[in-house]
Structure formats: structure tokens, C-alpha cells
Amino acid sequence: MASTAKKRGKLEKNHWGYIxxxxxxxxxxxxxxxxxxxxxxxxxxxxxxxYMDPEQAYNFVGIDQFKFVVQDQFFKDALWQTPLMWIxxxxxxxxxxxxxxxxxxxxxxxxxxxxxxxxxxxxxNIMTAATIGALFLAFIRPNGFIHNFCVAxxxxxxxxxxxxxxxxxxxxxxxxxxxxxxxxTMIVLIAGILGINPSFFEAASIDGASGFQTFRKITLPxxxxxxxxxxxxxxxxGFQMFDVPNxxxxxxxxxxxxPAVSTIVMYIKRVAYSGTFSVGRACAASVILFAIxxxxxxxxxxxxxxxxxxxxxxxxxxxxxxxxxxxxxxx
Amino acid sequence: xxTLKRVLTGTLALAMSASMLAACGGDDSSASSTPGGxxxxxxxxxxxxxxxxxxxxxxFTDETQGMINDYLAANPDVAAKxxxxxxxxxxxxxYIQKVxxxxxxxxxxxLFVADADYAQLFAGLEGTATLAELGVDFDxxxxxxxxxxFTTVDGNRMAISHQAAPGAVLxxxxxxxQYLGVKTPEEMQEKLSDWDKFKAVADELKKNDIAMVSGIDxxxxxxxxNRNTAWVDADMNYQIDExxxxxxxxxxxxxxxxxxxxxxxxxxxxPEWYEGMKEKVFCYFGCTWxxxxxxxxxxxxxMSGKDADGNKVATDADLVEGNGSFxxxxxxxxxxxxxxxxxxxxxxxxxxxxxxxxxxVAGVIxxxxxxxxxxxxxxxxxxxxxxxxSVVDAIKSDEAFKNPFLGGQNHYEFFAQAAANVNAKTMSxxxxxxxxxxxxxxxxxxLEGASMDDAIAYIKEYAMSNIEGLK
Numbered sequence: 001m002a003s004t005a006k007k008r009g010k011l012e013k014n015h016w017g018y019i020x021x022x023x024x025x026x027x028x029x030x031x032x033x034x035x036x037x038x039x040x041x042x043x044x045x046x047x048x049x050x051y052m053d054p055e056q057a058y059n060f061v062g063i064d065q066f067k068f069v070v071q072d073q074f075f076k077d078a079l080w081q082t083p084l085m086w087i088x089x090x091x092x093x094x095x096x097x098x099x100x101x102x103x104x105x106x107x108x109x110x111x112x113x114x115x116x117x118x119x120x121x122x123x124x125n126i127m128t129a130a131t132i133g134a135l136f137l138a139f140i141r142p143n144g145f146i147h148n149f150c151v152a153x154x155x156x157x158x159x160x161x162x163x164x165x166x167x168x169x170x171x172x173x174x175x176x177x178x179x180x181x182x183x184x185t186m187i188v189l190i191a192g193i194l195g196i197n198p199s200f201f202e203a204a205s206i207d208g209a210s211g212f213q214t215f216r217k218i219t220l221p222x223x224x225x226x227x228x229x230x231x232x233x234x235x236x237x238g239f240q241m242f243d244v245p246n247x248x249x250x251x252x253x254x255x256x257x258x259p260a261v262s263t264i265v266m267y268i269k270r271v272a273y274s275g276t277f278s279v280g281r282a283c284a285a286s287v288i289l290f291a292i293x294x295x296x297x298x299x300x301x302x303x304x305x306x307x308x309x310x311x312x313x314x315x316x317x318x319x320x321x322x323x324x325x326x327x328x329x330x331x
Numbered sequence: 332x333x334t335l336k337r338v339l340t341g342t343l344a345l346a347m348s349a350s351m352l353a354a355c356g357g358d359d360s361s362a363s364s365t366p367g368g369x370x371x372x373x374x375x376x377x378x379x380x381x382x383x384x385x386x387x388x389x390x391f392t393d394e395t396q397g398m399i400n401d402y403l404a405a406n407p408d409v410a411a412k413x414x415x416x417x418x419x420x421x422x423x424x425x426y427i428q429k430v431x432x433x434x435x436x437x438x439x440x441x442l443f444v445a446d447a448d449y450a451q452l453f454a455g456l457e458g459t460a461t462l463a464e465l466g467v468d469f470d471x472x473x474x475x476x477x478x479x480x481f482t483t484v485d486g487n488r489m490a491i492s493h494q495a496a497p498g499a500v501l502x503x504x505x506x507x508x509q510y511l512g513v514k515t516p517e518e519m520q521e522k523l524s525d526w527d528k529f530k531a532v533a534d535e536l537k538k539n540d541i542a543m544v545s546g547i548d549x550x551x552x553x554x555x556x557n558r559n560t561a562w563v564d565a566d567m568n569y570q571i572d573e574x575x576x577x578x579x580x581x582x583x584x585x586x587x588x589x590x591x592x593x594x595x596x597x598x599x600x601x602p603e604w605y606e607g608m609k610e611k612v613f614c615y616f617g618c619t620w621x622x623x624x625x626x627x628x629x630x631x632x633x634m635s636g637k638d639a640d641g642n643k644v645a646t647d648a649d650l651v652e653g654n655g656s657f658x659x660x661x662x663x664x665x666x667x668x669x670x671x672x673x674x675x676x677x678x679x680x681x682x683x684x685x686x687x688x689x690x691x692v693a694g695v696i697x698x699x700x701x702x703x704x705x706x707x708x709x710x711x712x713x714x715x716x717x718x719x720x721s722v723v724d725a726i727k728s729d730e731a732f733k734n735p736f737l738g739g740q741n742h743y744e745f746f747a748q749a750a751a752n753v754n755a756k757t758m759s760x761x762x763x764x765x766x767x768x769x770x771x772x773x774x775x776x777x778l779e780g781a782s783m784d785d786a787i788a789y790i791k792e793y794a795m796s797n798i799e800g801l802k
Contacts, residue, residue, distance in 0.1 A: 046799065052431065074796045142594055142603060162596040164778050258771050273428060275764045275797030 039290075042283040049277035058280065065284035074259065075267055075285060081170065082263040085245070086238025088174035089181070094230065096178075097185035102215050104186075105193040107201065118190075121183035132176055133247025140172065169257030173245045177238075185230050192226030193219055228304045232297050239293050240265050264289050383414040386682075386691050389433070389443040390417060391426045392674070394624065398709075402698050405705070413691045415442075427452065427763075434458030434679060441682035442692045445490065447481070450675040452760040454482040454489035460683035461487040466693045467678075469701045473720050477755040482675055490675040493699040493706070494620055495718045497749035498553060500665030501626060502614040503656065504738060510539045516740065520663040523614075526582050529666055533591040536613050543591045544614060545607040546598030547583050547777050548770060553616050554579040555769070556669035561759040562794070568802050569791055576769070580786060584777045595778060597770060605629045609655045618671040619716035619746055622662070627714075627736050631655035650736070658738050662745055668752040673718075676700065716746045723747050761798055768793040 047058035139146040150156040242265040272282035403410040445453045482490040507513040533543035558572040598604040628645040632655040636646040652658035678692040727743045776786035
């Protein structure tokens with residue numbers, strides 16, 4: 001009995017593993033992959049939401065929807081506004097996170113009350129984006145403190161007027177994204193830094209490297225994969241930005257910045273859930289969003305690949321080839 | 332041993348995936364019921380709760396629950412047989428989507444209501460029953476025509492409203508007397524009979540630090556109802572009453588530029604809007620339901636009640652003269668006749684197919700839209716302006732019917748005249764989209780300094796993006 005188990009051990013484990021992960025993949029297949037593929041199909045039709053058209057009497061219209069979407073000024077605006085608001089938020093987000101992560105992991109400084117600070121920095125991420133959006137909305141409304149400040153410095157004509165500058169709106173959205181996410185990025189980066197072999201830092205300090213040099217030459221290169229992870233997840237999240245800007249542009253009731261903070265997902269939602277409920281058009285926009293995200297992620301992966309490792313692999317391959325050639329020559 | 336392990340794991344995995352699937356299925360059927368709803372969540376709606384038949388109600392306003400409660404209190408025999416459950420109470424965009432989706436599926440509501448913005452849309456939906464199918468019996472000639480025509484599809488009357496909603500201008504009689512020397516509604520009407528006079532009055536009030544209107548979207552409903560053409564014609568061509576929209580933008584910009592608004596932004600349904608009802612704002616573009624439902628409970632300063640969220644609300648005891656601006660309001664037609672809203676009642680095909688449900692649904696609808704006696708009682712209780720002409724005529728001539736909020740003015744007399752002038756021919760089912768477009772255009776023109784041509788062009792641009800097939 002014992003010997004058979006030993007013999008079949010490896011195979012057995014794999015087999016059980018597959019069974020255990022099967023429910024997830026089955027559900028994923030049914031509820032994610034199938035609708036995903038459907039999106040591509042619908043993008044080629046003039047389909048409406050099914051409750052507007054229960055018979056689903058839609059027609060295939062080729063790439064007409066794509067043609068419309070790419071020439072639609074609202075989509076074009078969303079197309080540059082979305083990444084711009086993401087970048088405006090992401091640069092300070094990564095900067096702050098790196099700085100705080102470096103401080104918290106620095107053996108020389110030994111920051112006291114780390115747990116407390118980490119919780120405080122992470123806190124904004126726990127609240128829903130809509131809550132934070134509503135909070136900032138209260139700040140910039142008449143008699144909110146940001147609004148009062150703008151009136152005081154005469155940025156706004158008088159207290160009756162709202163702050164309407166599109167750049168102010170985009171700035172607020174970017175700031176909220178930064179404020180919500182720098183804590184999370186910080187935690188991820190700290191984990192990355194703690195994963196670095198401490199003997200590197202010891203060696204550096206024995207060699208007399210300054211804090212900044214250690215950071216530049218050891219920490220940064222070694223947490224590159226973690227930074228890439230942060231960058232890619234944030235990029236994907238950034239392109240799908242919706243809840244925060246939506247709070248500042250909810251058309252009918254309280255248009256503060258209106259179209260100036262419109263994003264791609266807001267565009268998708270609007271065409272799918274109002275007017276003619278054009279699912280086809282929304283799907284076309286979604287496919288474009290998918291393509292953009294995929295291309296950007298690929299570019300990032302390529303740009304941030306480990307160049308030394310790639311070089312080493314190439315060199316090893318070359319040597320192996322040379323060796324093989326030499327051996328072949330010998331024979 | 333191994334077999335046992337395998338069986339156990341397999342069962343576990345199956346159970347897990349099954350529970351996941353079950354959760355998804357359950358989600359579907361309960362998605363349309365609100366958490367605050369009731370115990371019907373997840374149960375099949377034809378199941379009786381206790382031994383009563385459940386009537387599922389969807390609504391966009393918290394008035395509906397109260398109206399149904401009143402109906403049941405007056406009809407104990409119905410209350411004994413049926414259980415009316417308001418399982419969805421949601422606001423516009425959300426509501427439209429949920430009702431439309433539910434009607435096409437198995438989980439359709441039996442009874443639902445609509446606001447003017449989407450009443451036409453609901454009338455055309457798959458799953459909405461005609462009034463004839465429901466067995467609602469009414470004399471068409473006894474109703475304001477616009478209100479019935481509005482929800483008529485292929486000659487079938489699909490819904491009926493218990494209220495007609497002609498619009499009016501509600502103005503502060505105390506400010507009028509103090510700053511304009513105006514004593515009667517007739518004089519006030521003369522002073523506000525066109526938009527140039529309207530601007531002149533605004534200038535006058537500005538000197539005394541009183542804002543003419545609350546925000547830059549206050550005049551919108553009035554202008555929108557006066558368009559000479561629908562936004563979209565039958566062939567999906569875009570049409571605009573350019574002269575009127577331009578006039579709207581100009582008047583609004585004039586008020587904003589001269590600081591004659593309380594806030595230079597959209598205020599409708601925002602805290603700033605309600606604030607102005609108490610003081611500092613001269614007039615509101617309101618209508619019938621607005622009078623008793625919006626401005627009356629919000630014009631008082633001392634509020635002794637609390638709503639479910641803990642916010643202060645006015646109780647009947649608070650609605651007395653001297654509290655806030657109560658009793659200091661007058662009502663006139665203003666520069667243009669218009670209408671705003673209404674509450675249309677619908678039954679679903681599902682209710683029409685089930686004789687028991689059909690009876691209950693038709694019962695409520697008839698109670699509030701056909702029965703002269705109960706409609707009179709409702710009108711006197713709420714102050715709402717009902718849709719049945721014969722009831723209106725009776726109340727109009729009732730000397731005892733005076734409105735304390737309006738300082739004793741009989742608003743029925745006024746509304747009866749105004750309702751006759753209403754025209755709803757220019758409404759279309761895409762009005763929701765155009766409301767947003769016009770709002771954005773107003774912000775652009777009035778606040779951001781865009782040119783008039785750009786603002787007008789924006790409306791079409793937005794509509795093209797939102798309405799597929801628009802030409």
C-alpha cells in the first residue's frame with residue numbers, strides 16, 4: 001500500500017489539484033469567458049439592450065459601430081482624458097509609495113509606530129470610491145471649504161459660482177485616485193523590499209554606500225518586478241476608471257465638471273444605459289478599450305523586462321551554440 | 332481509503348460549484364427587489380404570503396406606498412385578500428432600467444408607475460398591458476386629453492395618470508408686496524407675463540438682495556414644454572426649436588451674469604434648492620404635485636419629524652403660517668404655460684393574465700383615477716390636482732376649499748385653467764437624453780463662456796452619441 005502510494009505520489013497530487021481548481025475555472029468559463037467572447041460578437045451588431053428589444057432582432061453591421069465610436073467627439077475626449085487623469089494620479093502615487101516604503105524598511109531610521117502609519121495610509125482604500133467622491137463633492141460645492149478657498153483667492157467669481165475649470169476637475173479626480181491608492185502601493189512595495197536578501201544591504205553599508213545609493217543601486221533594481229506589477233494593475237484600473245469621475249459628472253442632477261472628467265467606461269455606460277440603449281455601440285467601445293489596455297500592458301512588459309537577465313540568457317544561448325558548433329567541428 | 336478521499340473531494344467540489352451557481356441564480360431573481368422591501372425576496376411571486384395573493388409594485392416615488400396604504404385602509408375586503416408589496420423604489424435612470432428588464436422577464440411587477448420623462452417609454456414596452464386588458468373602465472372625455480394621448484400606443488390606452496400636472500410660477504407674496512408693491516396674483520401675473528418683464532422684475536429684486544430663481548436650471552421645464560417640435564421625429568430626424576432654446580439660454584445667462592440667481596449652477600433637487608424655499612429666492616417653477624409634495628414640506632424652518640435616515644422632516648403640525656415661508660406663496664401662470672410630470676399607472680401583461688391579480692391592480696388604478704368620490708377625498712387630503720375633469724370642476728367651485736400654503740388661494744381654479752392649455756405633443760421617449768444635453772449646454776454657455784452656436788451644436792452632438800440611428 002505504502003509503496004504504491006509512493007510510486008503514484010506525484011501524479012496523484014496534480015490530479016487532486018486540478019479537481020480543486022476546477023470550480024473556479026468552470027465558473028470563470030461560463031460567467032466570464034463566454035460573455036467576453038459575446039462582447040466581440042455584439043460589437044459587430046446594432047443590438048439594443050435585451051429589454052428594449054426582447055426578440056433581439058439585431059443586424060450585423062460590420063465595423064460601423066467602430067467607425068462611429070472612433071469619430072465620436074465624446075469618445076475621443078474620453079480617450080485622452082482617461083489616461084491623463086490616471087498619469088496625473090499615478091506619478092505622485094508611485095513616488096509617495098516608494099519614499100514611504102524606503103523609509104519604513106530602512107534599518108537605520110527604524111520608524112516607530114509603523115503599524116499605525118501603515119493603517120492610516122491604507123485607510124482611504126477601504127472606503128468605497130463613491131463615498132470619497134461624495135466627500136470631495138461636498139468640499140467643492142458652494143460653502144465647501146475648497147470652494148470657499150477658491151472664492152477667497154478670487155479663482156471663482158463669487159460664492160454663487162461653482163468651480164467649473166475642467167483642469168480643476170481632472171486634478172480632483174487624479175488626487176482622489178492618488179490618495180486612495182498610494183497606501184496600497186506602499187504595502188506592496190514594502191513586501192517587495194522585505195523580500196530582498198538582507199545581506200545585500202549589509203554588504204552595501206559595509207562598503208560605505210549612502211542611503212540613497214543603496215536605494216538606487218540595490219532596492220530599485222530588485223523591486224522592479226513588483227513595480228511592474230503595480231504599474232500594470234494600476235494602468236488597467238486607470239483605463240477602467242469610472243466611480244470617482246462619475247461622481248463629478250452625473251449629468252442631470254449636479255453637473256459640476258460634466259464632460260471634462262468623462263472616461264471611457266463612463267462613455268460605455270452612457271451609450272448602453274440611456275438614449276437608445278445601444279449595446280452594440282457600447283461593445284465596440286469596450287473592444288477598443290480592451291485593445292488599448294492589452295497593447296499598453298505589452299509595451300510596459302517589454303520596456304520593463306529584466307535587461308541583464310535577457311542579455312545573460314542570450315549570451316548563454318550563444319555560447320551553447322558556439323559550444324555545439326565547436327563540438328560538431330571536433331567530430 | 333483513496334476512493335473515500337476521492338468521493339469526498341468530488342462531493343465537496345460539486346457542492347462548492349453548485350452553491351456558486353445557486354448564488355448566481357438567486358441573484359438574478361432577487362436583483363430587482365430592494366433590501367428594505369420585505370419577505371418576498373427569493374420567493375416565487377405567485378406564492379401567497381399567508382393566504383393572500385401578492386401584488387408586486389414598482390415605483391419611483393415614496394408617495395406610492397402611502398397611496399396604497401390609504402387604499403387598503405379604505406377597502407378592508409381587499410386588504411384581507413391581497414398583499415401589496417412595494418419591492419422596488421428607485422430613482423430615474425436606475426428605475427427605467429430595472430422596470431424595463433423585469434417586464435421582459437419572468438419577474439415582472441404587477442403594478443408600476445411612471446413619471447412623465449419615461450411614461451411614453453414604458454407605454455411602448457413589451458409586457459405592459461393595455462388598460463382595456465386590465466379592465467379599467469373610464470370615460471375618456473372626462474380627462475385632460477394630453478395626459479391620455481401621452482401614453483397611447485397604436486390606439487391603445489396603456490396608462491392613466493391620477494394627476495394632471497400643469498405648471499405654474501410660485502412666488503413669494505411678501506417679497507412682491509415689499510419690493511414690487513404687488514398685492515394680488517393678477518397684478519403679479521401682469522408683471523411676469525413675458526420674459527423681458529421677468530428679467531425686469533429680477534433686476535428690481537436684485538437691488539434688494541433677493542434672487543429671482545434658485546439656479547440656472549430652474550426655467551428648463553417651462554421652456555422644454557413649450558418647444559414647437561419634438562426633438563426626434565418618426566423617421567429619427569433630429570429637430571430643434573432653435574429660437575426657443577436660444578431664448579432659454581439667453582434668459583438664463585442674463586440671470587446668472589447679473590447675479591440674479593441664488594446659485595450659478597444646477598440646483599434642482601439639491602440642498603441649495605430646498606434652502607431657497609425658506610428664504611431669499613423669489614420664485615419657483617413648480618406644478619401641481621410640486622406644490623404639495625416638494626415646496627410645502629420644505630419651506631418651513633422648524634421641522635419636528637424625522638425620516639428613516641434620521642433627517643429632519645416637516646410634520647403636519649409644522650405646516651403653519653409663520654414657520655419659514657409657509658403661507659407666503661402665491662401661484663400664477665407666469666410667462667408661459669407648461670406642464671411638468673404626472674404619475675402614470677400601469678399593469679403588466681402578467682397581472683392582466685391572472686384574474687385575481689387583474690382585479691386588485693384595476694382596483695387601485697380605478698380608486699385613484701376613475702372613482703369621483705375617492706379622488707375628491709384624495710385631492711382634499713393631499714392638495715394634489717387630479718386628472719378627472721368632473722372632479723376638478725366640483726372642487727374648483729367648492730368655496731370651502733382653500734389652500735393655507737398659498738395664503739388662501741384656491742389653486743384648483745388656477746390649475747383648471749392651466750391644464751386646458753397644456754400640449755404634450757412635443758414629448759418623445761428620448762427626452763431624458765435631451766434634458767441632459769440641454770443641461771450640459773446651459774453650463775457651457777452660461778458658465779464656461781462657450782458661444783451660442785457651440786452650445787446649440789453640443790445638443791445635437793450629445794444626442795447623436797446617445798441615440799443610435801439619429802439623423
